Amino acid sequence: MASFKKTVVILFVSATLAFVPIRSQAIVPLIAGWLLEITYGSILISDIVAGMTGSISAILWYECNKFGSINTSVCNNKPPSMPAAQAPKPAITVSLKPDAKRENPDPKKFSDPAPGSGKRDVTPKPIIAASGKGPPSSAQGIPGVPVGPGDIGVLTQAPRESNVGAAGVDPAIQIAQYNGSVARGGPVTGIEVVPQKTPAQPKAIPFIAIHTTCAAKTDCxxxxxxxxxxxxxxxxxxxxxxxxxxxxxGTMRYVSIAYLYDQATNVTLVCDPGYVDRGQDISGNYQCGLTDATKVKKPADTTCEVLFDPASKAFMTDKANPACDGLTDTTDLTLTSQDGSQSIEVGANAGDGFDISITKSDGSKTGLDTGVYDPGTGGYVIVHVNITPPEKPDNGLGCGGPGQSACSVEFARDDATSVKSSDTNAANRTADTGMKGKLDAISSSQFNWSFIPSIPTAACKNPSLKSPIGNVTVSMDICVWFDRLSFFINAVLGVLCVYGCVNQIQSAIRD
Structure with a gap:
């Protein structure tokens, strides 16, 4: 009976402790002592259980710490990694780099600057796809159109005001229909696109045409x-x-056309400003051709990008970006934060660098002077910093400012406001008695006790040091090294525990 109880206890504790080390991360040595007590000193049994538990713990601990993105219950000692929230798109960006290029907001419509061209902005493509729905490329297959006769494709009328909205009165269309009929020796089908008065869209109307030849008008x-x-x-x-x-x-030739108005469809093809309709490509896709690049605009949600031009020493806005409307090119750039807490003024200096002035709402200023642009470091080297404190840092009190004594407050003694000590002691005794009664009324069964010890952990925080040159703090990044050291120490402890367990098992077997 005792042996059966011992086996049950060992199995229960083993199953429980397979989860415990992952929670505590440093409890393996304690497990070994625990098992010795449970098994009444049985070295062999306790070492086997401890070795298995330690091995599982080391493997799972490594996975939880090495691959922190694993979202399982055994790894809940670390918060699951979540994708960072997407930062809001800025309304305007300013780049001081003399070789910075603007982003391509739509690769289907704009081409990136060619390498070595010296250009820094995208250019509109000469041909882009038309937007909307075009006419069918053929009348074949349209309900009501016979299948079999020759097809002459799509014919577009000239947008003359006199024939807008009418079909079959454009001479060029009639000649095309007749020539198609003669060439194929019989009926032909096609699609005629008829312009409509603005803002109505054109109509794509299927038709069937047949030519007739007569020796004389009276014979037709x-x-x-x-x-x-x-x-x-x-x-x-x-x-x-x-x-x-x-x-x-004396020979008369006619062409007769039957238009299938009930099969007409709207043509919604449109071209962006600066482009015109260029018909179809060899694959049947409708296209738009560039006619005026100055009218081509970038998408409305594109960030306004301001670039510095080293030749003119000016900040150049993007004329093709609607987000830059209202801004003009300038040699001195001034930007103010949305909440008005600070403003920044930037201007080129005589040394091919920049003078940057940051003004806060309290009147303090920070001036930065830079040298020339260094492609190796990807920026401008700051050569001088000038910090100006607020005009009245003590708010006119004459104390509490830099180099001034601390401010103090004095008030007249008022004995009437003091409380007698006897009254205070009586009130304290009454409160103590009431609190003791409440504590005595609490039953011990209301507490949840756990036999699993809790080992406190602490999150690493990077320290900040105050700079001696002014009201500037410098953050020191040590947590990354702290985490690596913690990982290494825990891994070594896990390996040593497993190694010790194996040695004890071998010793117990030999004994």
């Missing part, structure tokens, strides 16, 4: 009637447009 009546009757079956025998295309040497 019957052939034309037969052609129109044939076309009428495709548009419900509605109006058929017939026009004479050419006549010479």
């Amino acid at each position: 009546l019957a052939p034309l009637r037969a052609t129109e009757n044939y076309l009428g079956q495709f548009n419900g025998y509605k109006y058929i447009n017939t026009a004479a295309i050419e006549c010479c040497s």
Whole structure:
């Protein structure tokens, strides 16, 4: 019976302690002593359990500390790593680097500066994709259009005010329809894009065309009637447009067109300012061609980027960025924080560097003078710092400022406001009696006791040192090295524990 109880206790403690070391991270030596007491000094049993527990603890501790992003319950001694919140996009940025380039807000519309060109801003691409929905590339497959006759694709009318909104009255379209009919020797289909009055979008109207040739005008009546009757079956025998295309040497030639208005669709293709419609490419995609680069604008949510021009010693704004509207090029740049707590003035100095003045709301100023731009360090080296304290740091009190004595407050003694000691003692005794009664009424069963010891931990904080040159603090980054040292020490302790357990097991087996 005793052996069965001992086995149950060992199994329970072993399962429990597989989780405990991960919580405490330094409890493995205590586990060994614990097991010795539980197993009544059985070195072999306790060492086996301690060795297994120590090994599991070392492996899991390494994973939890090495890969801190693992979000499991055994690793809850470290907060799960969460993606950093995306910083809000600044409204304006200023770059003092003479070779800084502006970001490309839309690679589909703008090209980056070519290497070695000396350009620092993007340029509009000569051809971009049109926005919206274009007309079908063919009439084949459109409901109501017969499949089989030759197709002549898309024909676009000239946007003349006289024929806006009408189909079949553009001579160029009629000639194309006739030539297509003659070339294919029979009916042809196509799409005619008809401009509409602004702001309405153009219409894409499918059509079917057939040409008719007559030896003389008087002989064309019957052939034309037969052609129109044939076309009428495709548009419900509605109006058929017939026009004479050419006549010479007494020969008359006509083209009859049946428009399928009930199959017309809107064309919503648009081009950005500075671009015009350039039709389709070889793949059938509709395009826009660049005509005026000065009208091309960047997206409205693009940060206004101000660049310094070393040639003119000026800060250049972005004329193509709507976010820069209202700003002008300037040689002295002044920026004020949104809350008005400080302002910054930047200007080029005679030494090809910058004079930077930072003014706070209390009137204090910090001046920075830099040398020339150093490509090796990626910035300008500060060669001089000038700190000006507020005009009245003591607020006119004559004390408490730099080099002044501390301020003090004196007040007249008022005996009437003092409390007698006897009254105070009586009140304290009454409070003590009441508190003792409340404590005695608390039952011990209301406390939750745990046999697992808690080892306190502390988070590392980087110290800050005050600079002797003024009201400036310098932060020292030591936590990264502290964390690495802590990791190394815990790893060594885990390895030594496992090594000691193995040696004890071997010794117990030999004995």
